[in-house]
Amino acid sequence: MVAADLGISLPTVTQNLNYLRECGLIFNAGEFESTGGRKANMLSIVPEARLAVGMDVTQTHVSVVLTDLKLNILDSVKTHVLFRDADDYYEMLANHVRMILEKNEVDPEKFLGVGISLPAIVNERENTSSYSKVIDIPDDFYVQMQKKLPYPVRLFNDANAAGWTELQARGKLQPMVYLSLSNSVGGAVLMNRVYTGRNWRGGEFGHMTIVPNGKECYCGRRGCLNAYCSARVLSDYTDGDIRQFFYEMKATGNRGYRRAFEDYMQYLALAVNNLRMCFDCDVVLGGMVGACMEDYIEEFKKIVKKLTPFENSAEYVKICSFRTEPSAVGAALYFVDDFVRQM
Structure with missing residues (x-):
């Protein structure tokens, strides 16, 4: 089935699957029901093979989640704090990321990046906000966060992030x-x-x-x-x-x-x-x-x-079927989706 869907030979599929298995990215999750011949193996991604952090920044609070490749929330923290365009505020956001990674002993080699959702119109290609009236997001918000975090950072509109999470959850x-x-x-x-x-x-x-x-x-x-x-x-x-x-x-x-x-x-x-x-x-x-x-x-x-x-x-x-921090999870989902597509 995989060979037919991808349009490549069965030996090539087998070689690639063996490579992914050796890298600890997939595992045999059982067998499909027989349709008359040999039962086909059921393959699944190893959820904890890679991890990502999602952050939802609002006017009154900040939510941070640590997710795996199946969007399971492994840990989360929510802090009630008013948004401020100030260095100590950005440092606080960065500290939340550092603490959740340290608490869960995340291997840097397995960490994909930090996605941040904002109540603003966001140009996702340029990581900039072109319209923000709910909170006064500065033009250099992305620059401020990238300076404080030694990981890839991306910005997203909060509703787009939540919608993307909902679609995946369904x-x-x-x-x-x-x-x-x-x-x-x-x-x-x-x-x-x-x-x-x-x-x-x-x-x-x-x-x-x-x-x-x-x-x-x-x-x-x-x-x-x-x-x-x-x-x-x-x-x-x-x-x-x-x-x-x-x-x-x-x-x-x-x-x-x-x-x-x-x-x-x-x-x-x-x-x-x-x-x-x-x-x-x-x-x-x-x-x-x-x-x-x-x-x-x-x-x-x-x-x-x-x-x-x-x-x-x-x-x-x-x-909605996904009701726990969907915007934060959706922000992390960018890195998960990008990684899975490149596997």
Whole structure:
């Protein structure tokens, strides 16, 4: 099967597989069910053969994860700290990387690099940010981090990183739109890879106009989806804790919370329906709110269903399956994906 898929001879495949096995990169994971002849060997990558670090930098906290080649989170640390364009802040970020590597005794020969996700429009080829209003990321952010870390460093948009993680977690490379509902609204268009657009602004769903001349958005415009569907619309009721909002709404039946959430779903349904009309694929609700929607997804689907003229259900609306630091993991995923492709 491998030889046919790659278009090379069976002896060459065998030689290459033996080499990968000798390098400790793959192992025999068992056998496939027989289809009438000899059972085929099942090969799998050795997860710990290489490791990478992902970091999610936000306005109020920093999350750092250590992942293996199968995106298992081996260790993580989250620090609540306000973003500052200052040398001691960048040193703190670098220290988090050093500490997680030292704690886990990571062999430098097996370490791939550090990916950093940011709430900004990021040119991934040049490792630069061209637009950042959520936090004031300086032009030399990449330079500052690369100076402090003796490893390859790459920058990524946080929603693109989270969407890429979600696509890999699902195990099916099918078209998908990922809608990130965190303290700012973003997203990713995934057509086997992340579609970033000509100007690296693909998936900036938070700035779609939902209500003409509506509420003011942090971008300075009015009526953006971000003004109606960021996590803060709900979490402001519970001192910024979105999980507490959902807990209290369910446990106490707070009518004020319930009305706020119903309004939230109405605006979110408009966005989801628009995305369905544009891309005709699954729409995955991610971010902080998406991770809390499990008890309400059927109710939400009924709202969405009323908006489309083409379908009698809204089964294309999904809840994110990867809910633990998806942006940080997605930032590390760049190095994992690059390594696997070069194997």
